Amino acid sequence: MAEFAPARGAGHALTMVDRSLRLSARNVDAVLVSLVLPVMLMLVFVYFFGGAIDTGASHGDYVTYVAPGVLILCAGYGASMTAVSVTRDMAEGVIDRFRSLDVGGTAVLTGHVVASTVRNLAATAAVLAVALAIGFRPTADPARWLAALGVLLAYVVALAWLAAVVGLLAHSAEAAGGFTFFILFLPYPSSAFVPIDTMPGWLHGFAEHQPVTPVIESMRALLLDRPVGDALWPALAWSAGLTALALPLCALAFRRRTA
């Protein structure tokens, strides 16, 4: 029993990742739902509104403009699913079993966050496949592709930890689902679907400085082989900052919830 504590914690986290992945695989319907909506939105944007939206010549087709935004939207759906599953775990007896086995909150939540990230990567692949099929034509080389995915991944992980905090604070799945609203709303007042300069002036300040815009602008620039400019660092700083904020909040909320 004289185990090295960090090794024990890491073992627990790995086992919890395994559990959360298995649970996700059993819940494919939910994953599909979280996928179908963004894809439908993409189709609506591209085919219904796309003709009316002028994003400027440099962006090419509207689908090329909007695809990164749809990926961000997907990340939002994924995160709200994560919040709900954390809430469920905390409400059910299973958390007592984990606690009585001395499994810490970090391990339990790491399981959720990793599974959330994996679900999101699958969703991203599916959305990209549809986007490519309807005319998305990024021009990036593999290195820039990876960089774009990296930027997205950092954002997805940050959202997942935030979702975990929300899941711990909420006492019902419905309450946790309310998180959806905020996270899903965030891409609209950003450059995700239309350029910011087409929005009313009072919105510019928020739209330019909220996290979604730099993430999207970085992805666009990377995928379309344009200079990344000054969007990349804010994007990474937002993701890192939100994660750094969420981690201690998670620990705190878990301790309060299980006190």
Added chain:
Amino acid sequence: MRGTTAVEAEGLRKSYGSVEVLRGIDLSVPRGGVFALLGPNGAGKTTTVRILATLAQADAGRAVVAGADVRRERSLVRRRISLTGQYASVDEMLTGAENLRLTARLAGHPRRAARRRADELLERFALGGAAGRRVATYSGGMRRRLDIAACLVGTPEVVFLDEPSTGLDPRSRQTLWDVVRELASGGVTVLLTTQYLEEADQLAGRLAVVDGGRVVAEGGPAELKARVGGRRLHLALRDADAYTRLVSALGPRAVHRDPEHRTVELATDGGAAHVRALLDEVDPTRGEVTRFEVRGATLDDVFLTLTGTPPTAPAHAAGSHREEPVRG
């Protein structure tokens, strides 16, 4: 080793809001063997177990479990105990086998050993055939068995089982009892709560009766039975009139009453002289008592005597009478 007591609790108190649930629980559970916590619904058994298993914190009092303090050495306690709570704590969407393997790995087994341990336990609890099915498709008793099995994947020093046999059929209960006895004979301390007095009688070397958040009696089954009087004279009355008359004449001397079957019990030493005298006293006309029987006191008697007035049928119950204790 860590002394001779597995669980030592002193003055545990706990309130939820303004409701005082535990009012100073003292317990001393010897190492090895089975200790049963008995008490009516709402007595505070689950709350006590959760505090001892570090899942809840007492407002006052202290407890040492498996040599570690539940408040200051929580992690240490957790590594030395295992718990099956009153309510299911398995993943519905995973299969029985997955649940046990997962738990075994969390308990520190490497992957292969975890698989082996899970298979053993599935066989043991007659879940081999359902091992590959999702728990969501299990019956209530199967779930309960899985829950108990999950508690046994590791090598705990103290095992807490909160109403382990609730919902089990007689055969499963027998398996549970065998497992509990094996654990105890292997030196593990088992602390269980139960509503089944027979279970406590069969398994427990010692028991505590909890009522209203306090321990109202503690001791061995024989000791407790002796405390409520050695034997009972069990009388069956001819009709409802005779029953009513006798009950009102005896008052609190009737240690047990059953209006439905028109039976009454009185304390006796079981000697012929005392029984004859009692019969003459309660039935001077020799027409009202149709049958009699001398019985040993059961844990039922202990339970009913210690946790309130003897139960009567609702029609006869006094207004202040509270929830009727569940009988095994």
